[in-house]
Amino acid sequence: MATVVVSGASGFLGSHLTRHFAKEGRCVIALVRAQSALHRLADVLDVVRLQCVDAGNIEDALLAQQPIDAVIHAATDYGRGGGSLARLVETNIAWSLRLAEAAVKAQAACFLNAGTALPPTVSPYALSKHQFSQWLKLLADGAETCFVDVALETMYGEDDDPAQFIASVILGCLRNAERLALTTGEQKRDFVYIQDVVAAFARLVEFHIGEQRKRRSGGYAAYSVGSGVAVSVRQVVEKIHALTGSRTVLDFGARPHRAHEVMFSQADLSAMRKLNWSPQYDLQEGLRRTIAWWRTHGEERLRCAG
Template sequence: MRLLLTGATGFLGESLVRRFLADGHQIVILKRRTSVLPSLIASNAAIVCHDVEDGLAAAFVVTKPDAVIHLATCYGRSGEDIMTVFETNTAFPLRLLQAARAAEVALFINTDTALEKLTNAYSLSKRQFAEWGQWLAQRNEFTFINVRLEHMFGPGDAASKFTAHVIGTLLENRLEINLTKGEQLRDFIYIDDVLSGYQTLLAHYAENTVNGYIECDLGSGEAITIKDFVELVHTLTNSRTKLNFGALPYRPGEVMLTQADTSYLKKLGWRVQTSLAEGIQKIIASEKIL
């Protein structure tokens, strides 16, 4: 298949590009002119890049993709105002979806968050676009798969992410790390299992084309407290860092449980292959190589 991806310069996007190329798919990257491309994309002549500034309609006319995989997002962590978050997470993908439908692209895979809708501006804007996708898919003959992604982790992820921050801090044996009480339950999923989830969705669609809206949770299906996660990392890294649980307050509106319902993917034959401990050990091994 010829796949058009947004957000290909991010951790998940670059990982998916690598995996899809290995599967024999043709890759089209939709990016900004100012985007800094990973070496994988910049050095691969087989990857077609199209700048957003040249128009969304033109991207589909020129590249003729079979499916769109939307990964680009704005978390609002760098001081972006709510209009920027809304534009990135709701308005832009809605324009992208309209352009895809005008070009008669039959499959749109959206990457959503597992957070509750009203948790913050990020989750609200992500859910709003998913609801537009659901509304449109129920009235038109195309498939909109909404992937509700849980807490993904893996080697090379951004240091600002919670999992990477904790593992990096404990590996460095910093004096201490301040944390909340850690009672929140989270579903952590290793990057390779995330990639196989997307592969499974594509393979199933190619074999059994269906129309309409599909909600798909993508996580391990198991939840662990933040405290247990940090203590597991502490043990696996043999760290001497002092864990100050309770030193930080919970954020306003803190979500106390996220856990994927993986029944849909399991029906398609997908299974988690990497345990939480194995995933952490792979990150530790990669850090030691560096």
Template sequence: MVETSESQPDKKRVLLTGATGFLGSYIVKKLLEDGHELIILKRSFSNIHRLQDIWSEIVSYDLDKTDLETPFRDFDRIDAVIHTATVYGRKNEEFTDLFEANTVFPMHLLNAAIKFNVSTYFNTDTPLDKQLNFYALSKAQFQEWGERLAKLGKIRFINIKLEQMFGPGDDDSKFPAFVIRKCLSSPELDLTLGEQKRDFIHIDDVISAYGLLLQKVHLLNAAYQEYELGSGKAISICNFVELVKQLTGSSIQLNFGAVPYREGEVMYSEANLVALEGLGWSSKIPLEEGLRQTIPWYSENNR
């Protein structure tokens, strides 16, 4: 067992998945700044470039080389699990891959957390309807298990329905990053009509919400609680793309209507912030300001 020193009661030891990804890496840095202790789960071949400058401050376990329960055995306590790892299905993965990554793996992690008396499991969820695609279905299936186990008194389960986040350093598989990159480098872009509305939230607002939830977790009395996380202001896709074009100074030709809507396309998604605002959180970064902070990174790192 790892020896531990006495820590302040508001400082926690947190086990995090997805730490080498966009969201996870920002959460790692935020929680370290807040004085928490971080343990991460990754693969031995994971690219750690996002964490290179703080790697010495993190305890890391390679899931392909060790048992999932090892970190729980190694430490006298883990206060919380924050699960951000996911597979979106954008790289032609089989539906079984999505089920394994988004349902089975977090179920094993949740079981280990329960077994070793972790008080709280934070789950990063999607607002998409489960009927839209296998990604949304696999996320919903795990959420339902988490809710059920929480209501049976096994663990506190905090479900965070995260809208469209964006910020410096995200990859092109995410729509905001894809649009920014295209506006900076392509002569034209084929799109749907763009009538669907989405809620875009800057990564700094996202991590402030995660930090606050961890800080105030002792005040969350219900075994299962759900928080919608976004800016609370939806904008049409066509207006979003036009705004990115304007801010990048691009001459790109936008071909709205060249791509059909997905079957079952969600036409409106906007976070209801009442629950988070009740804890004292609010979105601080307006969309245009957030894009102005984000676009220079893509200009400097354009491929």
């Protein structure tokens, strides 16, 4: 049976990927930390193989799972909450490189890295992700495993971290919070619905497994994944406000922009379109589905997060 390894399987992106491939009938190895909450995987725990990455040897662990079709690296440290730079580098570069090398030793057909569209100057997180991409290019030279970098725009969707921007605005509006303090909202972002991101990864796995099997050679490839449309943050917040029927006051301009704020970001989808992938959900529908999920599951998930 074809095997897909997903790191960061208990996270937002990782859990959606794990669920997709498990329901597709693949053998899924879900890499998680010992302290990870598994509520996002509750409906597929009986059909995936959980493997703790805090204990044991990741190299030996992957070798034991051969043959491996794909390793999807979704684990990351965002550097939030005052964590040390050393820990961020350890996770996003050193440990990530160990996983990539382990994929080569296990003769995985392809290694897909969930990267970022943010420029490296924005934050230590973005810098570390770009530096890891440089290591992947180096590792790809001469390896039979194909390395694929996926530059992700701003994801949103069901079961995201409640502290993430879209989720926090939805929750505030659903609760009819008295006031949401916001920036002017003039910055434009490419907001992409999680199910479109999952479909993009699934297409990339399918394509690059096929290419590796035909050519028996690796290489490096990079893709941008987003909606292909840049929308102002203000427009998105106002859409959420309207869709929730909220009475919350939207206080635009009450907060300053973050340091190194990116004022415009939009994915170039030309490479993905050549693989016959394009987004299936526009912003209105993606937000509608996301709001419906939070309306039903919000309080339960907040208890899990707390």
